[in-house]
Every structure is written in structure tokens, then in C-alpha cells.
Amino acid sequence: MAKRTHTLTLTNGKTIKVHEKIRFRPYMAVFYVLLVIFAAIVIVPIWWMVANSFETIRSYAFPNPPNFWPKNFTWNNYKLVMMNTSIMANLKNSAAVTGLDVVLNLFIASIAGFVFSKGRFPGKKVLLLMIMSSMMVPFEIKLMPIFNIIQAMGLNNTYLGASLPGSLTAAFNIFMIKKFCDDLPDALLESAVVDGASKFRTFLQIYLPLMGPIIATLTVTTVMASWNDLLWPMIVLSKTEMRTVQVGLSSLTNSTFGPHSGMTCAASCLSILPLAVIFVFMQKYIVQSVAATGIKQ
Amino acid sequence: MHKTVKPQKFFQKYGEWYVMLAIPVLGTIIFNIWPLILTMIGSFQNTAGSFIGLVNYQILFSDPLWPKAVGNTLYMGVLGVGFSIPIAFLMAYMLNRVPLLKNVFKTIYLFPMIVSIVAVAMVFKFIFNADANSPMNLLLQKIGLAPLGWFSSTSTSRETVIIMTLWKNVGHSAILFFAGLQTMPTELLEAADIDGANEWHKLWNITVPNMKNTLIFVFITNTIGALKRFSDVYAIASEYGEPGDSLMTIMVYIYRKSFSTLFYKDLGVASAASFVLFLVIIVITMVEMKVTGETEALIGVSRKRRDA
Numbered sequence: 001m002a003k004r005t006h007t008l009t010l011t012n013g014k015t016i017k018v019h020e021k022i023r024f025r026p027y028m029a030v031f032y033v034l035l036v037i038f039a040a041i042v043i044v045p046i047w048w049m050v051a052n053s054f055e056t057i058r059s060y061a062f063p064n065p066p067n068f069w070p071k072n073f074t075w076n077n078y079k080l081v082m083m084n085t086s087i088m089a090n091l092k093n094s095a096a097v098t099g100l101d102v103v104l105n106l107f108i109a110s111i112a113g114f115v116f117s118k119g120r121f122p123g124k125k126v127l128l129l130m131i132m133s134s135m136m137v138p139f140e141i142k143l144m145p146i147f148n149i150i151q152a153m154g155l156n157n158t159y160l161g162a163s164l165p166g167s168l169t170a171a172f173n174i175f176m177i178k179k180f181c182d183d184l185p186d187a188l189l190e191s192a193v194v195d196g197a198s199k200f201r202t203f204l205q206i207y208l209p210l211m212g213p214i215i216a217t218l219t220v221t222t223v224m225a226s227w228n229d230l231l232w233p234m235i236v237l238s239k240t241e242m243r244t245v246q247v248g249l250s251s252l253t254n255s256t257f258g259p260h261s262g263m264t265c266a267a268s269c270l271s272i273l274p275l276a277v278i279f280v281f282m283q284k285y286i287v288q289s290v291a292a293t294g295i296k297q
Numbered sequence: 298m299h300k301t302v303k304p305q306k307f308f309q310k311y312g313e314w315y316v317m318l319a320i321p322v323l324g325t326i327i328f329n330i331w332p333l334i335l336t337m338i339g340s341f342q343n344t345a346g347s348f349i350g351l352v353n354y355q356i357l358f359s360d361p362l363w364p365k366a367v368g369n370t371l372y373m374g375v376l377g378v379g380f381s382i383p384i385a386f387l388m389a390y391m392l393n394r395v396p397l398l399k400n401v402f403k404t405i406y407l408f409p410m411i412v413s414i415v416a417v418a419m420v421f422k423f424i425f426n427a428d429a430n431s432p433m434n435l436l437l438q439k440i441g442l443a444p445l446g447w448f449s450s451t452s453t454s455r456e457t458v459i460i461m462t463l464w465k466n467v468g469h470s471a472i473l474f475f476a477g478l479q480t481m482p483t484e485l486l487e488a489a490d491i492d493g494a495n496e497w498h499k500l501w502n503i504t505v506p507n508m509k510n511t512l513i514f515v516f517i518t519n520t521i522g523a524l525k526r527f528s529d530v531y532a533i534a535s536e537y538g539e540p541g542d543s544l545m546t547i548m549v550y551i552y553r554k555s556f557s558t559l560f561y562k563d564l565g566v567a568s569a570a571s572f573v574l575f576l577v578i579i580v581i582t583m584v585e586m587k588v589t590g591e592t593e594a595l596i597g598v599s600r601k602r603r604d605a
Contacts, residue, residue, distance in 0.1 A: 004517065018424075024396075025440070027341075027496065028394070028395050028396070031391040031394060031395050032386075032395060034391060035388070035391055035392065035395070035402050038388055038402075038406065039402060039405045042405055042408060042409060042464070042468065043404060043405065045417075045420045045421070046408070046409075046412065046420075047425060048424075049416070049419075049420050050476070060458070062423050065430075065435065066423075066424075066432050067431070078305065092515065100346075108320055108321055111317050111318075111320075112317070112318060113320075113323045114317075115314055115317050115318055116310035119314040119317075121310075121311040121314040121315070122311065123568050124314075127318060127322060129451075130322070130325055130330075131321055131322065131325050133325070133329060134325055134329045136326075136578075136579060136582050137329055137333055137575065138521070138525055138578055140525050140527065140548055140569070140571075140574075140575075140580075141333075141336060141551075141571040141572070141574050141575045142328075142329070142333060142335075142336055142337070143331035143551070143552075143555060143556075144336070144555045144556075144564060144567060144568070144571075145331070145333075145336055145339070145559070146328060146330035146332045146432065147556075148335075149327060149328070149331070149332065164324075164328070164329040167323065167324075167326070168320065168323070168324025168327070169321075169324055169328050169329050169330055170321075170327055171325075175319065198313060199313045199314065199317065200313065200317060203317075221341065224411060225411065228411070228414070229415075230413070230414065230415065230527075230531065230593070231355070231526045231527055231528065231531075231533075231548075235556055244413050245413075246413050249413070249414045249415045249416065249419075250531075250532060250535075253415060253418065253419045253532075254535050261423075264419055265419075268415075268416035268419050269422070271413060271415070271416055272412050272413070272416060273346070275411040276411060276469035278411075278587040279408065279411050283404045284404075286407065287400070287403050287404065287407055287472060290407060290410070290469060290473070291472055291475070292476075294374070
């Protein structure tokens with residue numbers, strides 16, 4: 001009989017281990033079979049892609065029937081794709097845009113979230129409603145005007161131009177941080193102000209360090225959304241040398257006379273690699289972030 | 298108290314709050330309110346910038362491509378949402394009812410979220426190739442069915458895109474449902490156990506009503522996402538919407554009319570189409586607020602989202 005171990009902490013600080021006997025019921029067998037089938041459906045395509053990125057392929061077609069283990073292992077696809085396409089430059093651009101997005105977005109959102117939670121000033125509700133209005137207007141329907149504005153600022157084909165429209169209207173992140181701040185005590189602000197500290201310094205030195213969990217959560221979701229964005233980077237970073245990895249990969253896989261199939265697999269694997277590394281090391285955290293925010297990428 | 302506050306005092310007291318909000322407020326004006334107004338104005342203007350009333354809307358509604366784009370968007374939306382919610386709910390329900398390996402399954406189901414739609418499309422174009430020997434067609438032939446055209450046939454391209462998008466997104470909805478299930482009080486189910494209720498009754502009469510808010514939340518976000526469908530069809534058919542306009546959606550239509558280098562551009566019509574899409578999404582958002590009471594949450598009378 002299987003056992004599940006729980007570690008409990010008692011009020012006196014001691015920890016004890018409790019072994020719970022798990023009673024298997026017939027329905028669980030059915031559930032496990034179905035869960036494994038779902039898992040297989042998820043894993044097989046990714047597995048196939050990784051396997052073929054290491055396979056020696058000399059044609060535009062993939063080996064068929066599909067192989068799930070490289071028969072002639074090679075690093076050549078990676079070497080070729082790095083030498084012959086701009087995938088490495090694309091990756092660098094994506095990293096720059098994502099990094100800038102996270103920093104700008106979360107810095108602005110944490111200040112605004114703090115002000116809306118702890119500040120008491122006339123017009124607070126109106127300003128909050130105004131900022132939250134961004135949540136109701138989809139980015140997609142403002143594409144052309146936003147592009148014109150960015151162009152008028154001279155920011156098209158710059159990382160800043162790619163990042164600003166999103167990170168200055170991050171209503172959702174502001175909302176999440178405000179909600180988190182609502183649970184932090186007001187007394188910290190009051191005593192700091194009495195001591196003569198400015199509100200901004202109080203935010204920076206007292207409240208910001210307490211916001212760790214929510215900032216980490218929103219960093220995860222912002223990185224994923226930013227890295228995988230296709231439409232806006234495609235429009236604003238139109239120069240070939242400014243393309244992000246999604247745009248570069250899209251032009252690679254959509255072109256009729258593209259590179260051979262091993263190379264497209266290798267390029268796809270490279271585009272996933274940075275997020276995959278983060279995912280593997282922070283898997284538990286990512287699951288929690290998704291559950292907590294419900295954000296759609 | 299009774300005297301009006303002097304400007305100096307006012308700024309001394311509140312000024313710092315306003316300064317700290319300057320960037321997001323300006324950002325919202327420049328990148329939300331102003332572009333929205335521009336889209337609205339643009340829908341009443343011609344390319345030269347003079348007002349032409351509702352002509353753009355007339356052109357839009359008489360363009361034979363527009364009803365196709367709307368039809369495809371709605372068809373794929375209904376199909377996508379219709380399949381993703383029951384499947385995701387089933388996955389979450391099963392995850393919640395098994396004792397071991399929950400985290401392993403959750404991690405696996407969430408993994409497609411990090412794979413970009415472009416890479417997914419590359420893989421699915423191979424698996425669902427129209428060739429009679431492609432993996433999916435071989436599978437069909439093995440169970441005695443005729444091979445299909447998948448992405449390359451007008452009668453199956455939309456469904457195949459939905460299969461691809463389900464593969465990528467269903468785990469995400471499942472994790473949201475799972476989080477909702479975990480906040481559900483276990484006493485209810487235990488009481489039902491004692492009363493001898495079967496699994497089916499427990500699911501319909503206890504779990505589903507308790508999950509109402511999560512269900513509505515996932516339903517609405519999926520619906521709005523479906524109305525804005527762009528990346529997945531673009532990754533398969535780029536801006537051509539082929540085969541035979543079957544992958545032409547509202548957003549691909551707007552993109553083509555605004556940014557295309559291959560097709561006839563018309564910014565006025567693109568603005569009109571954007572504005573129509575905006576009105577539809579706003580109505581859906583309003584309905585969501587009415588049903589779930591999120592209005593309070595939005596205007597900041599902090600009311601926590603019960604689940605999700």
C-alpha cells in the first residue's frame with residue numbers, strides 16, 4: 001500500500017512526519033490512464049521536434065514514418081542554423097525586449113499599485129478607473145494608431161518602442177500589485193511619514209521589499225507573454241536586424257525556399273530553450289503564477 | 298476644515314502621490330485613450346484625412362471578405378471554446394481526484410504554454426501534413442478512415458488550427474480550473490459521499506455550481522481571445538488566410554488592411570473593422586462584469602476574485 005508523507009510543524013516549533021495511507025479506488029486507475037494519455041499528447045510533438053533537431057537530415061522533408069530518436073546524431077543543424085540565419089541576433093533582440101519589458105512594466109506597476117493601495121488623495125478612483133480602462137481596450141484594435149505614435153516619437157525599430165506601449169499600460173499588473181498591497185499594513189507608511197521619509201522612499205525601502213512574491217509571480221507571466229508575442233514586434237521591429245525570435249522563426253518556417261527541415265527544428269528548439277530552462281528550474285513557481293493570475297499569453 | 302485648501306498646501310500634502318502616478322497616467326493617455334480615439338476618428342475618414350461619414354463602414358460591410366472573416370472567427374471561436382472548457386475541466390477534475398503525481402502532470406500540461414505558436418505550427422504542419430503518408434494520415438488509415446487534407450483543405454483547415462491551439466492552451470485552462478477546485482470546501486463532497494451520491498451527481502450538483510465563477514472567467518477570457526484570433530492562423534497561413542480564405546479571421550483582415558505589403562491597404566476600413574471588434578469585446582466584458590460582479594474589483598473597491 002502506498003503512503004504519502006506530510007511534514008507538519010507544531011506550535012512548539014517541532015516538526016513531525018505523518019504518513020497517510022492512500023486507498024486506491026477503481027476510478028483512479030481510469031483517471032491515471034486518461035491523464036497519462038493527455039500527457040503523452042503533450043510530450044510527443046515536442047519530443048519529436050527535439051529528436052529531429054539532432055538528426056542528420058539532408059532533404060526538406062522530415063523522415064517518415066517519424067523517428068523519435070536521432071539515428072545519426074549530429075550538431076550540424078544547430079551549427080548551420082546559427083551560421084546561415086540570423087537566429088542568434090533574433091534571440092538577442094528578444095532577450096533585450098523581454099528584459100526591458102519586465103523592468104519597465106514591473107517598476108511602473110509596483111509604484112502605481114502601491115499608490116492606489118496606500119495613497120489617500122482626491123481623484124484616486126477616477127485615475128484608477130482611467131488606468132484600468134486599458135484592460136477593456138484590446139491592444140489589437142489600436143495597432144495602427146499606436147504604430148503611428150511610436151513612429152512619430154522616432155521609436156520604431158528600437159527596443160524601447162517595442163516595449164513602451166505595453167509596459168506603460170500594464171493595468172493588469174497594477175491591479176494585481178494593488179490587491180497584494182491591500183494586505184500589507186498601512187501603519188508602515190504612517191510611521192515612515194511621521195519620521196520625515198518621503199512617500200517614494202517609503203515605497204522603495206519598506207514596501208517594495210515586501211512585494212517579493214507578487215513581483216516574482218508577475219515577472220514569470222510577463223516574461224512568457226513578452227517572449228512569445230508575435231503581432232506587435234512584427235509591426236514595430238520591421239528591420240531584419242531588429243527582428244525578435246518569433247518573427248525570425250516565422251519568416252524562416254513560412255518561406256517557400258527556407259532552410260532544410262533539420263534546421264527549422266533546431267531553430268525552433270533554440271527559440272524555446274531560454275523559457276524551457278526557466279520552466280525546468282521554476283516549474284512549481286510557474287504553475288502557481290498561472291493559477292494566481294489566470295493571465296493569457 | 299472649513300477653509301478651502303491653499304494650492305501650496307494641497308501640493309505639499311498630495312503632490313507626491315500625483316508625481317508617482319505621472320508615468321502610468323501619461324502612458325494610458327498616449328497608448329490607450331488617444332489611440333482609441335484615433336481609431337474611432339479614422340473609421341470616419343478617408344486616406345486623405347477628410348470626413349466621409351459612414352462610407353468606411355459601408356465598404357466594410359459590402360466587402361465579401363468581411364463576412365468570411367467574421368464567420369471564420371465565430372466558427373473557430375465556438376469550436377475552440379466549446380472543446381477547450383470541457384476537456385480542461387475534465388483534466389482538472391481528474392487531477393483533483395488522484396492522490397499522487399499531481400505536480401508532475403500539472404507541469405507537463407503547462408509546458409506547451411512556453412512553446413511559441415510559431416514553433417508549434419512548424420511541428421503541427423508536419424504531423425497534419427496533407428500527404429497520405431503523414432503521421433496523422435497514417436493513423437487514420439490504420440483505423441480504416443480516408444486520409445484528410447488537414448491544413449491544406451478548406452473543409453478541415455479551421456478544425457486543424459483548433460486542434461493545434463487546443464494542444465497549446467488547454468493545459469492552461471486546466472490549471473485554472475484545478476486552482477478553483479482546490480478552494481472548494483471538501484465537506485460538501487464528504488457529505489454527498491455519506492448520502493451515497495454517485496460521481497456524476499457530485500460533479501453536476503456540487504462541483505460545477507461551486508466552480509461557477511472560475512468557469513465564467515475562463516469562458517469569457519477564452520471568448521475574447523477567440524475574437525482576437527491572430528497568431529495561430531498567421532503562423533499557419535500568414536496573411537493570405539489560405540486555403541480559400543478559410544483561415545481569414547477578423548484580426549488577419551485588420552492586419553492586412555493596415556500593414557500588408559502584398560494586398561490593397563485601406564486604413565479607414567481597417568479602423569472601422571477595429572471599432573466594430575472593440576464594440577463586440579466591450580459588450581462581452583460588460584456582460585462578464587454583470588455576471589461575476591467584477592465591476593467593484595475594477596474600480597478598486599477591493600473584492601478578491603473568489604477563485605481563478
